[in-house]
Structure formats: C-alpha cells, structure tokens
Amino acid sequence: MATHDMVGFSVVVVLLATSVITTARCKLSPSHYQSTCPKALSIVRAGVAKAIKNETRTGASLLRLHFHDCFVNGCDASILLDDTPSFVGEKTAAPNNNSVRGFEVIDRIKASLEKECPGVVSCADIVALAARDSVVHLGGPSWTVSLGRKDSITASRSLANTSIPPPTSNLSALITSFAAQGLSVKNMVALSGSHTIGLARCTSFRGRIYNDSNIDTSFAHKLQKICPKIGNDSVLQRLDIQTPTFFDNLYYHNLLQKKGLLHSDQELFNGSSVDSLVKKYACDTGKFFRDFAKAMIKMSEIKPPKGSNGQIRKNCRKVN
Ligand code: HEM
Numbered sequence: 001m002a003t004h005d006m007v008g009f010s011v012v013v014v015l016l017a018t019s020v021i022t023t024a025r026c027k028l029s030p031s032h033y034q035s036t037c038p039k040a041l042s043i044v045r046a047g048v049a050k051a052i053k054n055e056t057r058t059g060a061s062l063l064r065l066h067f068h069d070c071f072v073n074g075c076d077a078s079i080l081l082d083d084t085p086s087f088v089g090e091k092t093a094a095p096n097n098n099s100v101r102g103f104e105v106i107d108r109i110k111a112s113l114e115k116e117c118p119g120v121v122s123c124a125d126i127v128a129l130a131a132r133d134s135v136v137h138l139g140g141p142s143w144t145v146s147l148g149r150k151d152s153i154t155a156s157r158s159l160a161n162t163s164i165p166p167p168t169s170n171l172s173a174l175i176t177s178f179a180a181q182g183l184s185v186k187n188m189v190a191l192s193g194s195h196t197i198g199l200a201r202c203t204s205f206r207g208r209i210y211n212d213s214n215i216d217t218s219f220a221h222k223l224q225k226i227c228p229k230i231g232n233d234s235v236l237q238r239l240d241i242q243t244p245t246f247f248d249n250l251y252y253h254n255l256l257q258k259k260g261l262l263h264s265d266q267e268l269f270n271g272s273s274v275d276s277l278v279k280k281y282a283c284d285t286g287k288f289f290r291d292f293a294k295a296m297i298k299m300s301e302i303k304p305p306k307g308s309n310g311q312i313r314k315n316c317r318k319v320n
C-alpha cells in the first residue's frame with residue numbers, strides 16, 4: 001500500500017516537473033539566445049541596417065510584416081510560408097497580396113543566423129526583432145523584445161482576410177479588430193502611428209480621396225491627380241506626407257489637419273472620444289513613443305492558439 005502511494009506520488013512529481021519545464025519553455029525572455037546564439041541580436045540589427053541603407057522603405061515594410069504576422073494566430077512567422085501546389089498560405093490574402101514586403105530581407109538574415117548557429121533562432125523572433133530594429137533605425141523608440149517564439153507549421157489565408165483590418169474600416173471596426181487580439185483602444189491609436197513611415201497604393205486610399213467628407217480639399221485634389229477613379233492601382237503615396245522615412249509623431253499632426261491618407265487613419269480624428277489621444281500624441285512625442293513601445297511589446301507577444309505545434313524553421317519559407 002505504502003509502495004503504491006509512493007509510486008503515485010512520484011508520478012505526480014514527474015508530471016508537475018514536466019509541466020513546469022513546459023511553461024518555462026513557452027515563456028518568452030529577452031535572454032533566450034544568450035547562450036545558444038549570443039550574436040543573434042547583432043546579426044539581425046546589422047541585416048536590418050543594411051537593408052534600410054539599400055532601400056529606406058524596407059524599415060516600414062518590416063514593421064508592417066510583424067503586424068500582419070501577429071494578427072493571424074499569433075506571432076509565429078505564419079506569414080512567411082510560401083504557397084505551394086498543395087498549400088495555400090497567407091501571402092495572397094487580401095491584405096497581403098502585392099502589398100506585404102520584406103521577405104528577402106528576412107531570408108538573408110535567417111541565412112546568416114543559420115551559418116552562425118544552425119536551427120536555433122526562430123523566424124518569428126527574427127521578424128519581431130527586425131520590426132524593433134527598423135523603428136530604432138528610423139529614429140523611433142526602442143524596447144526590449146522577449147524571445148523564444150516558435151514558428152508555425154501552418155498558415156491561414158481565411159483568417160488573414162478577416163483578422164487584419166482593411167483601410168476602409170470605421171472606428172468601431174478598428175477597435176473591435178484590435179480588441180480581438182487583446183489590444184486596447186489606446187494601443188490601437190498608438191500602433192496606428194506606424195503610418196508615420198512607409199507608403200500605400202492608390203487602391204488603398206481611393207475611396208477616401210473621392211468619397212470622404214473629412215479630408216482637406218487641396219490634399220484630396222493633389223492625390224486625385226495621381227490616383228484616378230479607375231486605374232493606376234499600384235501608384236504609391238506617402239502615409240505621412242511630411243516625413244515618410246522618419247519615425248516621428250507627424251502622422252498625428254496630419255490627422256489634425258484632415259490629411260490622414262487612409263480612411264482608417266482619419267477615423268481616429270473625426271469627432272469621437274479618441275480625438276483627445278490623437279491630440280496628445282501630436283503634442284507630446286515622448287508620450288507617443290512610450291505608448292507605442294508598450295503597445296508593440298503587447299502586439300509582439302500575441303500567442304498562437306494553445307496546442308499548436310511549433311518548430312524552429314530552417315528556411316522561413318517552408319516547414320522543416
Ligand atoms: C489600424 C489599422 C490599420 C490599417 C487599416 C492599416 C492599413 C494599411 C494599409 C492599407 C497600408 C498600405 C498597404 C498598401 O497599399 O500596399 C498600410 C501600410 C503600412 N502599415 Fe498599416 N494599417 C493598420 C495598422 C498598422 C499597424 C498596427 C502597423 C504596425 C505596427 C502598421 C504598419 C504599417 C506600415 C509601416 C505601412 C507601410 C508599409 C510599407 O511601406 O511597406 N499598420 N497599412
């Protein structure tokens with residue numbers, strides 16, 4: 001009887017120990033690669049710097065890549081998986097097709113990391129670090145990225161279609177979309193400040209420049225000259241008309257002047273209760289930077305669903 005109890009007790013201890021180890025493994029930590037790949041962070045930083053030096057827009061593209069990864073089943077590099085004849089990934093989902101960029105940069109960084117410490121650094125962590133390094137490189141705030149994400153073995157085009165908000169969204173749709181990821185209204189308004197860098201296609205702002213009433217008239221007319229009612233779908237325009245390659249708070253200044261490029265941008269300053277937050281960020285860069293960094297940490301820790309199997313991909317474009 002006593003022996004039997006001891007066996008039962010040992011089983012419980014082993015189970016407890018196992019669950020502790022599993023939890024520890026699931027927890028992200030800034031020092032995750034400290035012993036297994038001490039150069040990981042500097043390799044990512046150098047790769048990002050090189051890519052931005054070659055093409056400034058890349059910084060914006062890498063920031064957006066992280067957002068579009070995290071909003072679909074968590075930050076798990078699902079967006080990096082290529083389509084194959086037998087597999088449909090997220091790259092051709094409506095918000096991503098002909099729009100999301102930066103894949104080659106991630107490939108190059110991953111190749112350097114595989115040389116330095118094979119099979120150690122996840123693609124999802126590279127994307128999270130590259131987003132932070134891009135913002136810092138372009139003059140924005142820094143934050144500590146916790147690491148240890150696993151790469152997905154699957155992707156979901158349908159979830160990418162529905163989870164990433166379109167630029168036609170109204171304020172309540174934006175709030176709902178971010179709330180579904182555990183992000184607050186304040187997080188949403190701060191993260192939208194990402195549109196202080198980068199470019200958008202005519203097709204993303206056509207409705208706004210022809211149909212919206214809350215737009216500066218001369219701003220709308222100028223844009224109508226390059227973005228006709230039909231055609232020129234891919235013509236690019238700065239999301240922040242003033243400083244598209246600097247991470248600053250001028251995005252919010254533009255909103256105060258009804259010069260938000262996207263319908264969804266101007267929704268943040270159109271007579272609702274979030275107007276006050278836009279005004280605050282427009283007046284106080286420090287406040288914007290602090291809230292942005294906090295929100296980025298929260299976004300970059302959106303978890304994949306429980307039970308999803310992860311791995312460290314060798315090639316970010318396909319499962320091992
Ligand atoms: C609030 C809801 C959001 C909507 C509706 C939205 C929508 C868009 C659209 C339509 C574009 C232009 C895409 C194109 O025409 O190809 C864009 C670009 C961009 N978005 Fe957002 N976005 C949102 C939030 C965010 C967030 C949270 C981030 C980052 C944390 C972000 C970062 C960017 C960046 C950096 C670009 C420029 C990318 C480049 O030049 O390659 N956006 N966004």
Ligand SMILES: *[C@@H]1O[C@H](CO)[C@@H](O)[C@H](O)[C@H]1NC(C)=O
Pocket residue numbers: 050051054055104
């Ligand atoms: C440099 O930027 C151009 C676009 O301006 C791109 O086509 C090319 O692949 C980039 N090369 C590297 C090495 O990043």
Ligand SMILES: *[C@@H]1O[C@H](CO)[C@@H](O)[C@H](O)[C@H]1NC(C)=O
Pocket residue numbers: 092093097098
């Ligand atoms: C994605 O874009 C390509 C090139 O413009 C187009 O041929 C294809 O039909 C698009 N895919 C989807 C799913 O919309």
Ligand SMILES: *[C@@H]1O[C@H](CO)[C@@H](O)[C@H](O)[C@H]1NC(C)=O
Pocket residue numbers: 092093094157158161
């Ligand atoms: C997602 O969007 C693409 C492009 O608009 C479309 O072709 C596809 O049917 C949509 N739905 C799913 C489930 O992929």
Ligand SMILES: *[C@@H]1O[C@H](CO)[C@@H](O)[C@H](O)[C@H]1NC(C)=O
Pocket residue numbers: 169170171172173
């Ligand atoms: C906002 O958009 C959603 C989804 O398109 C729609 O159902 C809702 O009626 C809109 N709300 C307002 C206040 O216009």
Ligand SMILES: *[C@@H]1O[C@H](CO)[C@@H](O)[C@H](O)[C@H]1NC(C)=O
Pocket residue numbers: 206207208210211229
């Ligand atoms: C503007 O609104 C009208 C009426 O709702 C619609 O038919 C048209 O397609 C819209 N134009 C654009 C460019 O979105």
Ligand SMILES: *[C@@H]1O[C@H](CO)[C@@H](O)[C@H](O)[C@H]1NC(C)=O
Pocket residue numbers: 212213214270271
């Ligand atoms: C912005 O607010 C005005 C006035 O409250 C309203 O008429 C309009 O429908 C709202 N949205 C847009 C895009 O103009």
Ligand SMILES: *[C@@H]1O[C@H](CO)[C@@H](O)[C@H](O)[C@H]1NC(C)=O
Pocket residue numbers: 224225226227228231232235
């Ligand atoms: C298309 O865009 C170019 C600028 O990239 C502009 O010069 C041209 O006028 C536009 N075409 C139309 C029909 O608006």
